[in-house]
Amino acid sequence: MGDNIRVGAEAQLIECFLGDGILIGASSSLYQCDIESHSAIHENCKLEHVSLGSFSFIAESSRLSSVNIGRFCSIGPQAIVGYGDHPTEWISTSPVFYSTREQCGMTFSDSDYFPERKTVAVGHDVWLGARVFIRNGVSIGNGAIIGAGAIVVTDVPEFAIAVGCPAKVIRYRFDVETRRKISDSKWWNWDLSKLQKLQALFRQPDPEVFFNSSAWRE
16 A cells, blocks of 8 residues: 555545555545556546556546556546446347346356456546446557547547547547657656656647657657
């Protein structure tokens, strides 16, 4: 357990690892989660089997299960990510016939015949808008943006902007070469002192200003 951890009223943490400077909002529930330093989970969230990278936050009333989230991510309120799947080509979609989890309080199944939970992978510096739904097993690339209310059922490439139901890529944030340079820089892995020193480079719109600065190569 890290230092300077703030836990709101009635929050529950079970078998979790927490880094330094973590905020857990009131009435949130975390089960078997790994939360890196300087991150926040706001009020009334439910997380199970979630890893969350440094400088990321999950806004209020979100539900996440079996999700790996990178650093510097912004997860909007009421997001639902990775909450199970059902077979669509079998006679029935009900888990009483293929799962031993007893979702209905009982089951007819003697084994687990369908992979209900597949891990969702969310890259670094990803922004999920409010009320986004992401299906099991989907990957969201570094720097991607998912518009509010989108239903994401297929992978989203790096630095893409995807919106709609189902979500479709409408454009990319940068050209191909700029996307490559940002990925190669891996700035999300820089240490705190370097990020603090170069923080002004992150709040301007011209990528060449970033790349032409010798400071970030030091």
